Amino acid sequence: MKKENQDENKKHFIILKKYVPLFLFLVAKSSLVSAQFTVNKISGCAPLTGVVFSSADEGDWDFGNGTIAINTDNGSAIYISPGEYPVTFDDGTNVYDTTITVYRNPHPTITGDTIICAGNTTNILAYASSGGTLVWKEIFPFTNPLTVLEGTYTITETDANGCFGVDSITVKANGFKSVADTIICYTEAESILALESYISYLKDDTLSSIIGGCDSIVTVYAIYKELMPLVVNDTVYINVYDSLIVDLTGLVTSVNAPFNNALQVKVYPNPASELLILEVLDAGVTASYTYELMNVNGQTILANGSLSSNTNTIDISSYSGGTYYVKFYDAQQKMVNQAPVVIRK
Numbered sequence: 001m002k003k004e005n006q007d008e009n010k011k012h013f014i015i016l017k018k019y020v021p022l023f024l025f026l027v028a029k030s031s032l033v034s035a036q037f038t039v040n041k042i043s044g045c046a047p048l049t050g051v052v053f054s055s056a057d058e059g060d061w062d063f064g065n066g067t068i069a070i071n072t073d074n075g076s077a078i079y080i081s082p083g084e085y086p087v088t089f090d091d092g093t094n095v096y097d098t099t100i101t102v103y104r105n106p107h108p109t110i111t112g113d114t115i116i117c118a119g120n121t122t123n124i125l126a127y128a129s130s131g132g133t134l135v136w137k138e139i140f141p142f143t144n145p146l147t148v149l150e151g152t153y154t155i156t157e158t159d160a161n162g163c164f165g166v167d168s169i170t171v172k173a174n175g176f177k178s179v180a181d182t183i184i185c186y187t188e189a190e191s192i193l194a195l196e197s198y199i200s201y202l203k204d205d206t207l208s209s210i211i212g213g214c215d216s217i218v219t220v221y222a223i224y225k226e227l228m229p230l231v232v233n234d235t236v237y238i239n240v241y242d243s244l245i246v247d248l249t250g251l252v253t254s255v256n257a258p259f260n261n262a263l264q265v266k267v268y269p270n271p272a273s274e275l276l277i278l279e280v281l282d283a284g285v286t287a288s289y290t291y292e293l294m295n296v297n298g299q300t301i302l303a304n305g306s307l308s309s310n311t312n313t314i315d316i317s318s319y320s321g322g323t324y325y326v327k328f329y330d331a332q333q334k335m336v337n338q339a340p341v342v343i344r345k
Contacts, residue, residue, distance in 0.1 A: 036055065036056075036089075036096050037053055037054060037055035037089045037096055038053070038054055038055070039051065039052065039053050039054075039087070039098060039100075040052045042098060042099070042100055042101065043100070043101040043102070043103065043161075044102065044103065045102070045103050045105055045161065045162065045163035045164075046079070046080065046081060046082045046102050046103065046104060046105055046163075047078060047079065047080045047081075047102075048078070048079040048100070048102045049078045049079075050076070050078075051063075051076060051077045051078070051079065051100060052074070052075075052076045053074060053075045053076065053077070053087070053089070054073060054074040055073050055074070055089060055091065056073070057073060057091045058071055058072055058073045058091070059071070059072075059073070059089050059090050059091035059092060060089070060090045061075045061087070061088070061089055062087065062088045063075065063077035063085070063087055064077075064085030064086045064087045064088075064099075064100060065077055065078070065079050065080075065085055077100075079100055079102045081102065082102050082103060082104035082105075083101075083102055084099050084100070084101050084102075085099065085100040085101075085102070086098075086099055087099065087100055103159075103161040103163050104130075104163070105163045105164065105165045106128065106129045106130045106132045106157040106158075106159045106163060106164065106165040107129045107157075107165045107167070108126055108127060108128055108129055108132075108134060108155050108156070108157035108165055108166070108167045109126070109127045109129070109167050109335070109338075110124055110125065110126050110127075110153065110155055110167050110168070110169040111124065111125050111127070111169075111294070111296065111298065111325055111338070112124030112125055112145070112169060112171070112296050113171070113296055113323055114169060114170060114171055114172060115171070115172055115173075116149075116150060116171055116172070116173060119149075119173075120149075121147050121148060121149055122147070122148060122171060122296070123145040123146065123147055123148075123296060123297055124145060124146050124148055124153060124169055124171070125144060125145040125146075125296075125297065125298035126144050126145075126146070126155040126167075127298075128157050129157065129165070129334075129335075130157070130159045131159070131160075132157040132158050132159035132160070132164075133157065133158050133159075134155055134156070134157050135155070135156050135158070136153065136154070136155055137153070137154040137155070137156065139153075145297060145298060148171055149171070150171045150172055150173045151170070151171060152168055152169070152170045152171075153168065153169055153170075153171070154166060154167070154168040155167050155168075243259075243266050243267060243268035243269070243270060244266075244267040244268070244270055244339045244340075244341070245258070245259055245264055245265075245266055245267075246264065246265040246266075246267060246326075246328065246337050246338075246339045247261070247263065247264055247337060248263040248264065248265065248286070248289060248328055248330070248336050248337060249263055249336065249337075250336045250337045259279075259281070260281075261281070262280070262281050262282040262285040262286070263285065263286070264280070264281070265278055265279065265280055265286070265307065265328065265339075266278070266279040266280075267326060267339050267341060270341050270342060271341070271342035271343065271344040272316060272341065272342070272343060272344070273316070273317070273343065273344050273345065274315075274316065274317045275313055275314065275315060275316065275317075276313070276314040276316050276326075276341060276343075277311060277312070277313055277314075278291065278305075278307065278311075278312040278313075278314070278326070279310065279311050279312070280307055280310055280312075281310070282310075283307065283308055283309050283310050286307035286308070287306070287307065287308040288330065288331035289306075289307045289328060289329065289330055289331070289336075290304055290305060290306055290307070290328075290329045290333075291305040291306075291307065291326055291327060291328050291329070292304065292305060292326075292327050292329075293305070293314065293324055293325070293326055293327075294324065294325045294327060295322065295323075295324055295325075296322065296323050296324070296325075301319060301324065302314060307328075316343050319343050320343070320345065321342075321343050321344055321345035322342070322343060323340055323341070323342055323343075324340070324341050324342075324343060325338050325339065325340055325341070326338065326339045326341060
């Protein structure tokens with residue numbers, strides 16, 4: 001009986017000895033499922049740089065921005081444009097994923113007169129593009145509009161994601177620099193005669209200047225080394241252009257440029273007194289675009305204008321004389337460009 005028990009125990013030991021290693025191997029194999037990866041930041045403002053990925057195991061990475069890394073336990077990536085980027089890591093057994101979010105930076109804008117008579121002031125107005133917080137550089141407390149003398153003024157907009165954008169405007173006093181590098185400001189009567197003397201200074205770059213006494217404004221434009229024929233309309237204004245060509249992609253606003261693109265708007269006459277015309281080549285392309293007319297104080301004079309016709313007319317006969325801005329918006333109500341216009345009375 002005792003021998004039978006010993007034989008039975010020996011049999012159980014042999015069975016246990018045979019199957020225990022297999023049981024331990026299965027436990028060890030199941031532990032591989034815990035392999036994952038870490039990333040030092042999953043969101044940020046464009047461009048998002050210094051994004052570092054790491055894992056305890058080697059594998060293949062797809063960073064979602066068009067770059068990959070093969071058979072490694074780490075990697076890094078740069079994300080230039082706003083958007084969401086799916087990232088995957090394949091360790092040979094499992095595939096893990098996450099999403100990197102890149103936020104768009106705000107684009108604040110400043111409007112207002114950029115030329116003033118020496119010693120005078122003007123108002124400039126800042127706009128937030130995404131409802132962020134606006135701060136003037138080195139100007140406290142914050143006021144908007146801001147009354148300024150000549151100089152350069154910078155606005156910073158910071159949004160809820162901590163992203164920021166900057167815009168600047170330079171306000172210049174009227175006059176030209178002489179050979180002696182001094183500012184000469186002409187009286188109204190002298191300004192027309194002075195044009196010939198200073199024509200040689202209007203050559204290397206696009207120039208938009210105002211010369212005249214403190215009681216008048218005489219506008220002179222020279223574009224790309226070409227001075228247009230001068231037409232004296234009255235004792236206050238000198239016209240040297242008749243139209244602005246506005247690019248709805250937000251790239252260019254030029255004087256008398258070629259008008260040959262469906263995403264251009266021709267704004268004329270400028271200066272204007274009775275009617276302002278916004279002309280497009282193909283209303284089918286621009287039908288989703290809108291415009292508004294705003295004065296230099298940031299007040300909207302005309303809202304929700306449509307570019308749904310090839311010729312769009314604005315009656316300005318009842319508006320006060322001065323500088324205004326036509327702002328253009330795309331279908332998402334994002335401002336894509338603006339054009340300064342003068343209403344003359």
